[in-house]
């Protein structure tokens with residue numbers, strides 16, 4: 001029986017893991033390979049799963065991080081995948097705060113020794129965030145560095161947002177942290193599959209098994225609006241919200257349009273994309289030390305204010 005290739009996609013919140021996965025799936029489809037995806041999200045709802053084509057087998061691990069609280073569930077899902085489908089490869093998209101080595105550990109269970117062939121860890125970095133990482137907490141900086149150090153391939157993404165001189169600096173920083181890995185620079189995670197395949201896991205140096213999240217207090221918060229929101233008021237909310245909210249994603253309906261929008265926010269940058277399908281107006285917030293009560297009250301006020309006439 002041939003073994004199924006496994007790729008682990010790692011990288012901080014909003015770095016471009018889902019964008020990368022979409023690019024990969026398009027290319028894999030052209031090669032007519034049978035692919036499955038395992039997606040792990042910190043929150044209780046998954047927004048990214050809508051980005052995966054319907055014909056691709058998908059298992060979701062929600063409401064916890066695969067590298068600690070739900071490691072056992074990853075093993076179960078891998079087993080289910082192998083039982084249910086004839087596959088060429090499985091891509092595992094980890095949460096933005098996962099420690100890739102612990103995800104690797106879960107895949108290396110003796111249960112799968114003959115069935116899985118672990119191809120490696122692909123870490124994607126948001127080049128801008130990397131440049132400004134001194135603004136992050138020590139724990140987050142440490143996590144970013146470890147995601148780079150343990151990667152077999154590092155994609156330095158969002159280089160469209162960097163000046164050329166900055167690129168050279170970041171390249172040498174990343175190379176000095178990971179001398180064995182391969183470094184590629186990307187825009188919108190655009191990379192030929194041939195550059196990502198045929199990489200085998202190098203022996204990993206031991207790492208301190210710190211449960212980063214316990215120190216980070218990284219939390220997710222989900223809110224569903226029942227009515228449309230005023231765009232200006234929403235943008236004002238984004239400006240005023242705590243800067244420890246690193247990531248927002250979901251669907252939102254505005255008063256000026258009858259179509260919902262897919263909303264993405266990472267590292268201060270909002271992005272709105274009109275959706276054709278009807279979606280529940282649910283946003284997922286991910287951040288450190290989120291005060292759920294304050295956030296809930298503010299969002300309810302925003303909804304009331306948007307609908308006062």
Ligand SMILES: Nc1nc2c(ncn2[C@@H]2O[C@H](COP(=O)(O)OP(=O)(O)OP(=O)(O)O)[C@@H](O)[C@H]2O)c(=O)[nH]1
Nearest residue numbers: 013014015016017018019096158187188189264271
């Ligand atoms: N300007 C720019 N934006 C990008 C690039 N790559 C991705 N993005 C945008 O960055 C945002 C986050 O990208 P995702 O692919 O969802 O990031 P992610 O790592 O899957 O995010 P999480 O799952 O929340 O951790 C989206 O709005 C993307 O369109 C890039 O190279 N340049």
